[in-house]
Amino acid sequence: MAASTQTLQTAIPALGTVSRLPQTTAQGAGADAGNVPFPRLSKQSQILGPQIAGVAFGTLQSPIVKAVGGYLRHIWLTVTAAGGNGGTTAAVASADAPYNTIQLFVFRDPFGQPIILSDGWGIHLINMYSGQTGMLGFGNLESALPSWSAINTGGNFNWSTLVPLELDSSGYGSLPMMNASSQPQLQIQLNPAGTVFTTQPVPTVPTLTIQADEPFWIAPVDAPGMAPADVGSSGQWTMVKAQGLVGSAAFQRIILPRVGTFCHTLILQLRDSTFARIDQWPANDLTLYVDGVPLLTESFNQRADNMYRQFGVARPTGCIVYTFRNSVQTAVSNADTYDLLLPTTPATLLEIGGTFGTISNAPAQIICYIGEVFPVGGIPYAHLAQ
Numbered sequence: 001m002a003a004s005t006q007t008l009q010t011a012i013p014a015l016g017t018v019s020r021l022p023q024t025t026a027q028g029a030g031a032d033a034g035n036v037p038f039p040r041l042s043k044q045s046q047i048l049g050p051q052i053a054g055v056a057f058g059t060l061q062s063p064i065v066k067a068v069g070g071y072l073r074h075i076w077l078t079v080t081a082a083g084g085n086g087g088t089t090a091a092v093a094s095a096d097a098p099y100n101t102i103q104l105f106v107f108r109d110p111f112g113q114p115i116i117l118s119d120g121w122g123i124h125l126i127n128m129y130s131g132q133t134g135m136l137g138f139g140n141l142e143s144a145l146p147s148w149s150a151i152n153t154g155g156n157f158n159w160s161t162l163v164p165l166e167l168d169s170s171g172y173g174s175l176p177m178m179n180a181s182s183q184p185q186l187q188i189q190l191n192p193a194g195t196v197f198t199t200q201p202v203p204t205v206p207t208l209t210i211q212a213d214e215p216f217w218i219a220p221v222d223a224p225g226m227a228p229a230d231v232g233s234s235g236q237w238t239m240v241k242a243q244g245l246v247g248s249a250a251f252q253r254i255i256l257p258r259v260g261t262f263c264h265t266l267i268l269q270l271r272d273s274t275f276a277r278i279d280q281w282p283a284n285d286l287t288l289y290v291d292g293v294p295l296l297t298e299s300f301n302q303r304a305d306n307m308y309r310q311f312g313v314a315r316p317t318g319c320i321v322y323t324f325r326n327s328v329q330t331a332v333s334n335a336d337t338y339d340l341l342l343p344t345t346p347a348t349l350l351e352i353g354g355t356f357g358t359i360s361n362a363p364a365q366i367i368c369y370i371g372e373v374f375p376v377g378g379i380p381y382a383h384l385a386q
Helices: 120-129 300-311
Strands: 044-047 051-055 070-072 074-082 085-089 102-108 114-118 157-164 185-190 197-199 202-204 207-218 234-241 251-255 262-271 286-290 293-298 319-323 350-355 365-374
Touching (some): 102 120, 120 262, 120 300, 185 207, 293 300, 300 319
Parallel strands (some): 114 234
Antiparallel strands (some): 070 207, 085 202, 102 185, 234 365, 251 350, 262 319, 262 365
């Protein structure tokens, strides 16, 4: 073997040199270093994150997120209810259970900026419709996963889900997590048992265990300065209420908030005044407007059919989705090239409208789960050329 040849079986003093600079002062070189894609030099890994056991419904939990040796891809969240006994009175789950166990899920970067802001039902919808956690009926429906356990008579269940950060298979949007002194913040507010169950189990209500594991990209050993392309870019999810209420059998144009960057997914949930999910969307003139101009006008059935073609899962009652992540194929996946993303500015007027159906418990409201891309490089598809 030539003296200049370096392998992992020979000592390489340069690779053992310890940097004297704190991690926060050094920037990743980006995936264009040496014209080698970041995933080719990295590997996907996972550590067991924080676990909190014996948790009561209705409490606030703040698990301590651990540092990883690279870039966080997702949070693999598992919520388990155990120890419940419905021997006297069997548990009856509410319509949104077990997803509504989580009233509010907030994941902030080290500077306090929310990256994920959602309730548990929204996390369920994000898994189905983001294109970040599976595709076309494979891996994008938690109840089809082997680990799934539906609510039984004792109120016990197991719900495992991904809270996504990266936007595609290149690691774009994954979060640097190598500095243990500057870590993201995770807060989970749980709903009371009376919200999760319409009838609580008697004699014993279960307690909860929350596990937040951390899949990540390993910082490359032979190129530790490399990072995912356009590192610092983020794919964020935000839950907000639309501006204005929906009247029964009325023609309305409802303003959708959260504009000012690239929008990749709009998930809209219609709920009546009792907060029940309803399907009283406009039947024949469902229209998405951008700056007052109709972008899509279609029937409700056409929207539902397109959702199935794109995601391959049964549509939950009251939910419609507009995706802008189908530039590669009809089925939405993490192979998207971002060519069809919806660019917005702070002045953009985004509306959903048409003649809504008869709403027995009026007025209704629209809950929006909005997926956005915040690119460091100005445009979200520049990294694909690297």
